[in-house]
Amino acid sequence: MDYSTNDNKSISKKKVVAVVGGGLVGALNACYFAKRGFQVEVFESREDIRQAKIVKGRSINLALSHRGRQALKQVGMEDTIVSKGIPMHSRMIHSLNGTQSPIPYGKKGQYILSVDRANLNKELLSAAETYPNTNLNFAHKLLDWSTETGAMTFVRAEGAKEEIQADLIVGCDGAFSAIRKQFLRQSRFNYSQTYIPHGYLELTMPPINGEFAMKPNYLHIWPRNTFMMIALPNLDKTFTCTLFMPFEEFEKVTTGDQVIKFFQKYFPDAIPLIGAEALKRDYFHLPAQAMVSVKCSPYHFGDKCVLMGDAAHAVVPFYGQGMNAGFEDCLVFNEIMDQLNEDFSAVLPEYTRVRVPDDHAIADLAMYNYVEMRAHVNSKWFLFRKYVDNFLHIIMPRTIIPLYTMVTFTRTRYHKAVKRWHWQDKVINQGLLFCAAVTVAGGSYLLVRYSPNMPNIPTEQLWSRLQALKSPF
Template structure:
């Protein structure tokens, strides 16, 4: 557990609403700077609950999230209980499996259990002497001028004062709703037409993983897909993403089994028929929402972080990572302005909102890539060129996924840079075509018996000109 030598004796009191992943991390980071933190969570303490309702899709931890955890010295503890995933494992309809690495050999993302991570973060926050956790406290309303918060606690209500409010209470944020009433806050939400159903793939009869564990498994089927992430108990958490109309069309056990035989035949014996039927008809069909808003700071007294500011669909595995990076960016802003919380909030909101909008769009796009494009030969060709150019120009050309998952390049800059790089790939393909035509011409010249030495003069000249033009466009 981290030492607390950075804790000061400041008297400013802040309230963090939401005791999930982002809220509990933010409480620790604020406590490190000496603020007195009250963390309010509407649910009971999950560390004392047998079952926790709500989202349980496995999480993919990457560099942005790791850097935030490192700041509170929790990264190693979390990684010790996580499973590295070095690549996608694509399952074709025929049952063939193919690997698509995420990056270089030393680059991977980590499958982590949402509940366990939340429990670790709550325990870490609670260890600070200047943090108080309040469970079963549901925010009813906030007076942002008076800086008072009204909570419902079972059958009673209570009002508390605070110097500053952090809204970390998720996609359906009460803090955000109060901010919208209080000032000019632009807000946009979108439900996609696809929902999800969570399933479980148990260990095989030997107690081992039913599939190779160090991959994110994907069954892409164009209009829908299934994914599986490994757990430390040798099971997989399986999530089926489909249009709601497809879910609704499966009404009986026979419908379900026929659907899986047709679309996911290699998974049926691993899921188990009885287990599949039970979970499919008993587990709820989840909704997927995308939320954007601006500004994230309002009224000189409140700021939004995590899903409250930018809920994203889960297809880039960046929801948690983006939320953790919010906390880290706010922490870095505090350091840059001498712990002036108002100036830090202004800076955070002014400089970071474009990144939040960008990752929301990237996440929606990646669903199309995962369920359809990964089977495309053209997609694989572009991936190969991506990898080749990154190898040749590692500091100039960085693939989109690498920028998102393995760097802290701001998301909106990732989008701009990726657009430029797509042009480079097109130029590369065009360049390859020109060189091929010139080489073919030289061969024809040689076979005709004329201008035998022409290839030795023309080909290097053309290739040199093409490469010179390529480099100019690359720099531009």
């Protein structure tokens, strides 16, 4: 049957694309390849989460922004997902004394969306299943695959093995990718993984009288320098609170009473909102989970296999770009497929060339942003610079663009956004230094010129004295 919408794609109709991993990026990729007319086979080691009573895996709330929305838009899923998200226009900073201060993410009208990971995954799987040229294969665990032929061996839930042949293997099977293991056996494959010393623990803040316990259209942050807690709103009027803290600090809290004392010291305003008993119960429900950052290159092997999402670039969650970067992988690959007429031998190396520097850049930014979220937001200088950057962006929107705006509200390539950020930071700091020097010099001139107790000094001599003044910065 002809599922292609383009008569020029007769070759691709015969090709089989195996997407390994039925998570967010795998399910979205299935939609992209199916839309192009390929025969798509999705293999997921877990059971179908749409049927599961308990969904295993990560549950950190996700922040959907421009890149992810653009990727969803290409397969007609943007409106469906956005309608089930909650807009967050600002960070809401909770100080130790209980005061709350908003820091807008961007210009008026710009926001990120709090979305439920499990629901998003279910929606994408159902969307992929609407294509008649897509099969979803659950409870299929990959044992091995051939770099020469593209043949894969899976073991099914009942223990039976199954051999699958594909023209292209797309590895979307997460940070501990089974597909990537074959890459590690090859020469000239670069790979690194870094566990940060912090873990995360999730808590639930229930509704109060059927309504949100806090203002819902914010990403709430309790920054405490070496650790922090955040809270994102959910459609059921709850907040998912996530405590990020060094493992050694988690290990110091071993009893319910110690949990309450810890929260009384660092998050006192959260105790009545979460509930003391619920807090003691939820804190020990699961141990703190680890967070890993993965970098590798190249992303492809010949014309047989390509890595996307966490399999290619797992990032820590502090820039809210892990999912968005993974979704943009799908979009970028699709754009390159258009440019190179679906020739895998040309598409795959071009995808590596284009995408590796961007994904490495967002991995580094995510690490940096953890320091910003837990510590810098407490700094008056940081807040001042935020206002300066936003003001300059308003009056010079094409010249000065805040880093967060480039990353979150545009598709500026990640590595180019970082490069531009460094340039802007240097220019703005030099400008502020100049303004401070002029202010000090001008004030000194007026003080000297008009003081009744000072002699009338010629301007030339005064200027030479002013030049000798040191900047206060």
